[in-house]
Amino acid sequence: MEYTEATFMTPVSIETAGVHAGREDFRELGVHAAPLDLSTTYPIGELSEAIRDIDAMIGGGRPETNEIYSRLANRTVDRFERAFAQLERADDSVAFGSGMAAVTAALLVARQRGSHVVAVRPVYGGTDHLLESRLLALDVTWATADGVATAIRPETALVVIESPGNPTLALVDIADVVRQAGRVPVLVDSTFATPVLQRPLELGATLSLHSGTKYLGGHGDVMAGVIAANDDWARALRQVRILTGGVLHPMGAYMLHRGLQTLAVRVKTAQAGAIAIAERLLASPAVERVYFPGLPGGDPRGLIGRQMSGPGAMISFDVAGGFDAAATVLREVRLLIPAVSLGSTDSLIQHPAGLTHRVIGEAAREEEGLSPGMLRVSVGLESPDDIWADLDRALTVATTPAHELAELATV
Numbered sequence: 001m002e003y004t005e006a007t008f009m010t011p012v013s014i015e016t017a018g019v020h021a022g023r024e025d026f027r028e029l030g031v032h033a034a035p036l037d038l039s040t041t042y043p044i045g046e047l048s049e050a051i052r053d054i055d056a057m058i059g060g061g062r063p064e065t066n067e068i069y070s071r072l073a074n075r076t077v078d079r080f081e082r083a084f085a086q087l088e089r090a091d092d093s094v095a096f097g098s099g100m101a102a103v104t105a106a107l108l109v110a111r112q113r114g115s116h117v118v119a120v121r122p123v124y125g126g127t128d129h130l131l132e133s134r135l136l137a138l139d140v141t142w143a144t145a146d147g148v149a150t151a152i153r154p155e156t157a158l159v160v161i162e163s164p165g166n167p168t169l170a171l172v173d174i175a176d177v178v179r180q181a182g183r184v185p186v187l188v189d190s191t192f193a194t195p196v197l198q199r200p201l202e203l204g205a206t207l208s209l210h211s212g213t214k215y216l217g218g219h220g221d222v223m224a225g226v227i228a229a230n231d232d233w234a235r236a237l238r239q240v241r242i243l244t245g246g247v248l249h250p251m252g253a254y255m256l257h258r259g260l261q262t263l264a265v266r267v268k269t270a271q272a273g274a275i276a277i278a279e280r281l282l283a284s285p286a287v288e289r290v291y292f293p294g295l296p297g298g299d300p301r302g303l304i305g306r307q308m309s310g311p312g313a314m315i316s317f318d319v320a321g322g323f324d325a326a327a328t329v330l331r332e333v334r335l336l337i338p339a340v341s342l343g344s345t346d347s348l349i350q351h352p353a354g355l356t357h358r359v360i361g362e363a364a365r366e367e368e369g370l371s372p373g374m375l376r377v378s379v380g381l382e383s384p385d386d387i388w389a390d391l392d393r394a395l396t397v398a399t400t401p402a403h404e405l406a407e408l409a410t411v
Contacts, residue, residue: 049065095248102227108244117156132361164308179204185206194216197271335386336349
């Protein structure tokens with residue numbers, strides 16, 4: 001979607017869009033904060049008009065005058081969807097109760113078009129598990145980013161990629177995958193990047209998927225998923241949402257819409273902190289390897305500046321000493337929160353092989369380099385110096401022999 005005078009007086013930046021998208025009718029309404037509609041049902045006026053609206057929603061569209069029932073449509077959810085579509089520069093977006101509900105809806109739409117999916121690892125563990133489970137009766141081929149074209153079949157309905165990848169932060173060339181996919185739609189999980197750093201639809205992708213639980217909400221207090229897409233896909237996704245009931249609660253939509261106002265500043269501040277932390281991890285004798293696109297060798301295809309405007313705020317690293325050392329780091333940190341998820345104002349640290357990616361097979365974890373000593377950090381908004389002081393102390397405790405620690409304690 002191009003920004004036009006219908007939305008803003010002049011074309012605007014992502015920062016301005018985040019603040020003003022979804023607020024275009026505020027003057028008319030006479031409000032400064034977004035209204036919140038918690039209704040589950042809506043009184044109808046003329047029956048013929050209600051029938052028209054329900055027919056529109058069953059077809060995946062929006063009602064003209066009456067939402068009828070909140071599983072079909074909700075004004076607060078609709079406001080967030082329209083706002084988020086502006087940030088992605090998409091025709092539309094469709095919100096769900098969780099990121100996995102959004103993934104499932106996309107796969108169910110794809111299943112109506114064909115029985116085969118091509119996917120590139122790494123992806124989020126839940127997505128990987130769903131694809132491997134065959135719960136949706138989809139045949140899945142795991143391909144390399146360079147091997148997508150070879151994996152395409154006549155019955156292929158979707159290509160699934162994630163960039164940056166979870167948890168290795170590997171970057172996939174979206175435009176190249178789109179080229180290889182040809183007629184096949186491409187879904188990009190862009191959760192780690194957000195529209196601030198990357199807009200997959202502008203690179204030719206069909207679907208841009210986000211776990212709204214992460215950066216979009218930004219405070220660890222809302223669970224949601226959202227997919228930006230063209231009008232046809234949005235209608236199909238809404239039809240699935242109606243059938244499966246994977247709706248986003250209006251309060252969640254309200255909080256997500258509010259979160260968009262600070263999204264750019266949060267992402268950019270966290271990214272600056274991540275750059276500083278990654279450089280210090282690289283120099284630490286307690287760390288065997290650092291996974292971060294902003295470090296030398298972390299972006300072999302040169303996608304930062306061409307596909308992403310920056311490396312993001314996620315870092316993974318292998319602790320010297322393997323699983324036991326990684327477990328000690330989690331036990332010893334005081335400022336960082338040992339918890340899954342990401343994109344919050346506070347820094348989180350977790351163990352991918354034991355937690356977020358535990359649901360995928362051990363062979364797949366090993367193939368993707370998810371070592372027992374790997375930890376993943378979501379850098380928050382704290383001072384990078386404070387984050388590093390906490391992490392460095394924990395790494396020292398985890399990788400220094402006990403007798404040497406005892407000697408240090410007496411100094």
